[in-house]
Amino acid sequence: MVSGGLLAQGLALGILSGGLYALLASGLTLYFGVMRIVMVAHPAFLFLAAYTTYFLHRVTGVDPLVTVVVTVPLFFVLGIGVQRLLVSRLAPENLAMMSVLLTFALALLIEGGLGVVATGSYRSITVEYATSALRAFGVALPIDKLIGFGIAAATFVLIFLILRVTRFGTALRATIQHPTAATLVGIDTIKVRGIGFGIGLATAAIGGAVLAIVDPFFPAAHWDYIGKLMAIIVVGGLGSVQGAALAALLLGAIEGVVQVTGGATWAGLIFYGFLFATLMLRPQGFFGGRLAERF
Amino acid sequence: MPNASDVVNSPVARRAALAVAALALLAYPWGAPNSYLRYAGVLVVMYAVLATSWNLVGGFTGYVSLGHAAFFGLGAYGTGLLIIDLGMNHLVALGLSAVGVAAFAVVVGLAAVRARGASFVIVSIALVAMMALIAQDARELTGGSSGLRVPAISPDLDRTSNHVLFYYLFAALLFLALGTWWFIDRSRFGAGLKAIREDEDKAEALGVPTTAYKVAILALSAVFTGVAGGLYGMWFGNLDPIFVFSIIVGANMVLMALLGGVRHLFGPVLGALIVAPAGEYFLTRFGETQLHIVLSGFLLAVVVLFMPDGIIPAVQSLLRRFGPASSSIREETQQQIRDRHEVTT
Numbered sequence: 001m002v003s004g005g006l007l008a009q010g011l012a013l014g015i016l017s018g019g020l021y022a023l024l025a026s027g028l029t030l031y032f033g034v035m036r037i038v039m040v041a042h043p044a045f046l047f048l049a050a051y052t053t054y055f056l057h058r059v060t061g062v063d064p065l066v067t068v069v070v071t072v073p074l075f076f077v078l079g080i081g082v083q084r085l086l087v088s089r090l091a092p093e094n095l096a097m098m099s100v101l102l103t104f105a106l107a108l109l110i111e112g113g114l115g116v117v118a119t120g121s122y123r124s125i126t127v128e129y130a131t132s133a134l135r136a137f138g139v140a141l142p143i144d145k146l147i148g149f150g151i152a153a154a155t156f157v158l159i160f161l162i163l164r165v166t167r168f169g170t171a172l173r174a175t176i177q178h179p180t181a182a183t184l185v186g187i188d189t190i191k192v193r194g195i196g197f198g199i200g201l202a203t204a205a206i207g208g209a210v211l212a213i214v215d216p217f218f219p220a221a222h223w224d225y226i227g228k229l230m231a232i233i234v235v236g237g238l239g240s241v242q243g244a245a246l247a248a249l250l251l252g253a254i255e256g257v258v259q260v261t262g263g264a265t266w267a268g269l270i271f272y273g274f275l276f277a278t279l280m281l282r283p284q285g286f287f288g289g290r291l292a293e294r295f
Numbered sequence: 296m297p298n299a300s301d302v303v304n305s306p307v308a309r310r311a312a313l314a315v316a317a318l319a320l321l322a323y324p325w326g327a328p329n330s331y332l333r334y335a336g337v338l339v340v341m342y343a344v345l346a347t348s349w350n351l352v353g354g355f356t357g358y359v360s361l362g363h364a365a366f367f368g369l370g371a372y373g374t375g376l377l378i379i380d381l382g383m384n385h386l387v388a389l390g391l392s393a394v395g396v397a398a399f400a401v402v403v404g405l406a407a408v409r410a411r412g413a414s415f416v417i418v419s420i421a422l423v424a425m426m427a428l429i430a431q432d433a434r435e436l437t438g439g440s441s442g443l444r445v446p447a448i449s450p451d452l453d454r455t456s457n458h459v460l461f462y463y464l465f466a467a468l469l470f471l472a473l474g475t476w477w478f479i480d481r482s483r484f485g486a487g488l489k490a491i492r493e494d495e496d497k498a499e500a501l502g503v504p505t506t507a508y509k510v511a512i513l514a515l516s517a518v519f520t521g522v523a524g525g526l527y528g529m530w531f532g533n534l535d536p537i538f539v540f541s542i543i544v545g546a547n548m549v550l551m552a553l554l555g556g557v558r559h560l561f562g563p564v565l566g567a568l569i570v571a572p573a574g575e576y577f578l579t580r581f582g583e584t585q586l587h588i589v590l591s592g593f594l595l596a597v598v599v600l601f602m603p604d605g606i607i608p609a610v611q612s613l614l615r616r617f618g619p620a621s622s623s624i625r626e627e628t629q630q631q632i633r634d635r636h637e638v639t640t
Contacts, residue, residue: 038413040420089600096412097359101553102599104361104546108592115585219585223542227424230417265432272425276406279418283409 005138006260012139014256015249019149020210022248023156024225025232026241027203030159032233033176034196035087037099043225044107045201049075049208050217051114054123057212064125064212065151071205079201080194082106087197088190107222114219124216148210155206159199160241172196224268228255231271235278237285246287320466324459333458335575337530340465341523342571345544346551346563347472348519352512353549354476354557355485357492358408360513362419363520364545365426370396370521371528371539372430372437375445378529385448389525396521397514404510411495423542430536443534461530468526469564472519477560479512488512543591547574550595556605565606570594 024046031039049071056067086106090098133140163169174182175192183189211217228251236247251271259267278285320340327333349363373392377383383391407418430437437443447457479485487508490498499505528534538544551566577587602609 038417040416086596086600091603094357094603097357097416098599098603100361100413100416101359101549102596105592105595105599108543108546108588108595110592112585112588112590112592115588120585223424227421230421234414234417265428268428269425272421275418275421279409279414280406283414 007257008137008139010256010258010260011253012141012256013145014253014259016141016145016149016252017214017256018249018252019152019156020207020214021228021232021252022245023152023203023210024207024229025236025244025248026156026159027200027207028229028233029238029241029244030196030200030203032238034172034193035083035095035099037087037095037103038230038233039103039200040100040226041103041106041110042200042204043222043229044110045075045078045204046207046211046225047114047217047219047222048110049205050212051118051123051208051219052205053209053212054125055118057125064127065147065209068206068209071208072202075201075205076198079198082201083194083197088193107226111219111222118219120218120220122216122218125212127213142214144213148214151206151210155203156241156245159203162199163241168192168195227268227275228271231275231278233285235274235285236287240287243285243287247285321463324462330454330458333455333462335572337458337462337465338575339567339571340462340469341527342547342551343564343567344465344469344472344523345520345548346555346567347469347476348516348523349548350552350557350563351472351476351479351516351519353552354562355479355488355492355512356509358415358509358513359549360419361416361542361545361549362421362423363516363548364540364542365419365423366396366400366517366520367524367527367544368423368426368430368534368536368539369399370524371534372443372524373521374525375443375528375534376436378446379443385529389522389529392525393518393522396524397518400514400517401510404513405506408506408509408513419545420542423540423545427536427540430540437534437536440536442536443528445528445532445534447532448529457530461526464526464530465523468519468522473560473564475515475519480560484508484511543588546591546595547571550591550598553598553603554594554605556607559605559607562605562607569606 024042028039028042031037031042052071052074053064053067056062056070057064086102087099090102127144129143131143133142134146135141161169163173171182171187171192172195174185174187175189175196179189182192232247232251233244235251236243236245238244251274254270254274255267258270323336324333327336345363345367349360352358352360370392373395374385374388377388377391378385381388403418403422407415407422431440433439448460452460479488487498487503487505490501490503491505491508495505524539527539547570548563551570552563553566554569555562555564555566557563574587574590577590581587598605
């Protein structure tokens with residue numbers, strides 16, 4: 001039997017990684033919102049960001065977390081480019097399937113490209129200030145994971161505020177709700193969609209910096225994230241950023257507990273279990289908004 | 296007036312071209328100069344089977360599955376384990392595991408077809424990722440990442456005759472898969488599936504039993520894929536969970552079918568004839584690098600962006616452009632029409 005202390009430890013670590021999942025899932029929600037597409041390449045861009053962070057850190061010696069001042073604008077522009085030059089070219093009548101294939105192709109390109117440039121071996125960044133762990137209630141909380149969670153949570157709150165408070169956020173939400181009506185009231189939906197995509201990829205850039213300091217990474221690992229993130233957005237129900245975040249924290253916590261009780265394979269399988277169970281019982285998801293009925 | 300496209304479309308020329316292609320396919324192992332080319336030939340025909348099986352679902356219903364490698368791997372491991380652990384005859388094991396794959400596909404299908412559009416693709420990706428995790432973890436059953444050795448069909452079969460034998464087995468399976476596609480294409484069942492592709496809600500409103508049809512075609516497609524997997528295991532003799540349950544294999548099936556043209560009987564075969572040899576050439580020329588992943592991704596992106604209907608329609612429209620402009624005025628004389636009717640009746 002696994003002791004209570006170990007369970008609490010697993011739970012704490014699970015919630016901490018749930019923070020990164022929530023940030024990434026918010027990006028996926030944005031893509032889906034503005035274009036009604038599922039962006040399979042999101043985790044691949046996450047790893048592209050992690051490698052960019054890694055090489056910037058190795059070459060210039062700056063703190064890996066500071067590199068976001070370069071990667072975030074870069075990925076924002078990249079996101080606008082992907083939306084304008086690639087995704088918007090697809091024929092609307094079969095957009096759902098073709099966009100998955102197109103973004104899948106992007107994921108392959110990134111994975112293969114990273115493999116050629118950086119080889120398939122593990123990389124990781126260790127920062128001196130984050131090698132110890134904080135102890136609270138008999139649970140060890142590694143500083144690097146705490147920092148990662150903090151950054152993810154802060155970014156998440158920032159995106160939420162942009163969506164709720166700013167004028168651009170209103171335009172974005174209008175575009176998500178009803179593109180035609182949004183155009184009619186004078187919103188430049190083409191521009192808004194591009195920026196929405198850019199913000200989505202920017203979350204991958206920040207996520208990449210976090211990933212680089214908390215976990216070792218290698219190019220092919222993005223497939224694990226695809227499964228996890230897809231399970232999260234299906235359980236959460238596509239549509240609301242909050243739904244995705246709740247599902248991310250919940251599945252992250254369960255993953256953490258299963259990790260200490262049943263091992264890594266079961267922890268990975270848990271996500272697929274939830275994915276299939278949700279599709280059987282409640283295909284629109286558990287926390288989803290109105291958009292979630294069918295995608 | 297007869298023109299280039301008439302020659303291409305005339306039934307006699309088509310049948311002649313088909314007969315030549317079939318003969319070339321059957322003669323290949325005898326013309327192949329070395330063992331490597333015989334091996335590559337088996338691989339290409341196997342991919343042609345896989346792409347054609349995939350197209351039963353993808354082409355008719357428009358549901359894109361990236362996870363067909365799950366059925367491939369299940370057929371391969373099912374066959375291999377039945378031979379090794381229960382000492383079964385190879386053919387019995389192949390048949391039993393095909394039944395198993397069909398049952399599995401029905402269960403998965405019932406969950407997956409509740410999801411339309413993009414979530415079906417997600418489920419298919421999840422499926423293959425899940426199987427890969429299980430196959431790597433269940434070491435006492437599958438041998439894990441060190442692989443599973445499948446005994447050869449007969450111990451006194453040398454390498455050349457092994458390649459030749461499996462070349463013909465895969466070719467037979469290919470004819471069967473093509474025949475099935477051809478038959479469904481002309482059946483009521485096929486009309487229902489195509490109605491699902493064009494507009495699922497309207498199809499349902501018109502009385503097409505959409506769920507039953509989708510599950511049935513998924514199971515049929517899975518059986519062909521699973522049998523191909525079982526044959527692969529017996530032929531190759533070693534199963535590696537990383538390759539067998541690889542999402543890249545699934546993506547290659549999609550790429551081949553899309554490249555050739557999913558609405559055409561021979562589209563996936565044509566795609567396989569292009570992609571599989573190109574992949575093998577790349578492998579021998581540049582070795583085991585990540586470049587082949589880049590190549591697959593690049594090709595897939597190009598096809599999706601610029602040629603979503605595939606090569607066959609692209610070439611057809613090109614031929615039409617070089618041919619005389621079509622007009623509403625009939626350009627045939629009464630004599631020509633009479634002649635044509637005499638030929639057909």
